[in-house]
Amino acid sequence: MAPDPLVRLQAVSKIFPGGIVGLDAVDLDIARGEFLTLLGPSGCGKTTSLRVIAGFESPSSGEVLLEGRDITALRPFDRPVNTVFQDYALFPHMNVAENVGFGLSLRRLTRAEQAKRVGEALDMVGLADKIGARVSELSGGQRQRVALARAIVCEPRVLLLDEPLSALDAHLREQMQVELKRLQSRLGTTFVMVTHDQTEALSISDRIVVMNKGRIEQIAPPATLYDRPATKFVASFIGTMNLLQSRFLGRDGDRLRFAAGALPLEAVSETGELPGEGAVRTIGVRPEDLLATTEAAAGTAPVRVTSIVFHGRTLRLHAELEQGAPVVIDAPRRAEGFQFSVGDVAHISLRRGANCPMLSN
Ligand SMILES: Nc1ncnc2c1ncn2[C@@H]1O[C@H](COP(=O)(O)OP(=O)(O)OP(=O)(O)O)[C@@H](O)[C@H]1O
Numbered sequence: 142m143a144p145d146p147l148v149r150l151q152a153v154s155k156i157f158p159g160g161i162v163g164l165d166a167v168d169l170d171i172a173r174g175e176f177l178t179l180l181g182p183s184g185c186g187k188t189t190s191l192r193v194i195a196g197f198e199s200p201s202s203g204e205v206l207l208e209g210r211d212i213t214a215l216r217p218f219d220r221p222v223n224t225v226f227q228d229y230a231l232f233p234h235m236n237v238a239e240n241v242g243f244g245l246s247l248r249r250l251t252r253a254e255q256a257k258r259v260g261e262a263l264d265m266v267g268l269a270d271k272i273g274a275r276v277s278e279l280s281g282g283q284r285q286r287v288a289l290a291r292a293i294v295c296e297p298r299v300l301l302l303d304e305p306l307s308a309l310d311a312h313l314r315e316q317m318q319v320e321l322k323r324l325q326s327r328l329g330t331t332f333v334m335v336t337h338d339q340t341e342a343l344s345i346s347d348r349i350v351v352m353n354k355g356r357i358e359q360i361a362p363p364a365t366l367y368d369r370p371a372t373k374f375v376a377s378f379i380g381t382m383n384l385l386q387s388r389f390l391g392r393d394g395d396r397l398r399f400a401a402g403a404l405p406l407e408a409v410s411e412t413g414e415l416p417g418e419g420a421v422r423t424i425g426v427r428p429e430d431l432l433a434t435t436e437a438a439a440g441t442a443p444v445r446v447t448s449i450v451f452h453g454r455t456l457r458l459h460a461e462l463e464q465g466a467p468v469v470i471d472a473p474r475r476a477e478g479f480q481f482s483v484g485d486v487a488h489i490s491l492r493r494g495a496n497c498p499m500l501s502n
Pocket residue numbers: 157158161162163181182183184185186187188189190337
């Protein structure tokens with residue numbers, strides 16, 4: 142039997158004034174020690190989920206459980222939960238040590254104990270040498286670390302992070318992603334992070350919750366989400382995916398044979414659903430799972446190249462299948478013996494062994 146989750150959202154809905162749906166019957170189990178990321182477009186309910194867990198927002202219906210105990214009515218400060226906000230919410234008139242120690246000052250600790258814990262938290266985030274610095278003297282990345290230290294110093298059971306890296310430039314952001322993940326592993330604390338950046342979610346999380354319109358579309362580890370998205374929404378939100386309307390031809394063991402126009406495809410069904418013969422389904426095909434050649438052969442379909450985009454090691458061909466359906470192919474740049482130009486006809490086929498998901502709506 143799976144161990145009890147640390148946090149459980151049970152049929153949580155949040156309806157804002159005016160009937161705006163923030164969350165729509167969300168069920169979510171968060172495991173002890175995991176790095177869970179809430180991912181989705183603007184307005185999908187990520188921040189509302191976080192605020193419900195923190196206690197800043199009370200659900201319209203449903204329960205929030207912590208280790209099986211109903212904490213729905215508990216005030217934020219009575220929950221063993223801390224939040225790192227997008228803008229860090231640091232006190233500009235206090236120095237680094239005072240900012241980090243602020244949460245502790247509400248607890249009954251001796252001054253010596255407080256100072257020790259502040260020192261340890263700053264060590265954890267690599268800022269021990271800035272202990273006396275004013276917040277205004279710090280860079281964006283350093284402020285971010287102070288905010289983290291202030292949140293971890295209270296040793297919360299759950300650390301909530303609302304777009305914690307969004308104020309940083311791309312380079313620093315990537316570096317902080319690695320640091321955040323390392324910090325989480327060292328602490329063993331459960332982290333729940335909100336982001337709308339899929340690359341960030343994929344690189345940092347143990348599991349990702351993809352949200353859409355107040356509901357959960359799919360919960361899975363990054364590789365599963367990438368390789369086997371369950372819905373069209375998830376497929377198009379994570380990386381680039383061709384969504385090809387395809388006719389079901391029959392099955393070969395657990396492989397389902399389809400055709401998108403003249404292009405033969407093989408797919409797997411996540412749900413176990415077996416379509417009727419001739420039924421049309423959407424098959425998700427990654428650009429790297431399509432091969433392009435200049436010559437027609439068995440198993441290829443012709444496409445017309447409409448544009449070519451330089452992607453470093455690969456060229457991304459944007460093309461059209463016979464019926465005008467758009468398709469994107471990643472072709473290696475140093476492919477022997479062929480080159481494509483806009484307007485050319487290329488012959489594409491599915492890479493052997495590609496795992497194409499059959500997607501539901
Ligand atoms: N206090 C509020 N009053 C009214 N509507 C709200 C309130 N807070 C959130 N909403 C609405 O609830 C929905 C979910 O909002 P939420 O902030 O959770 O989305 P989000 O996924 O975090 O978006 P973003 O990425 O833009 O922060 C949106 O339609 C939003 O407009």
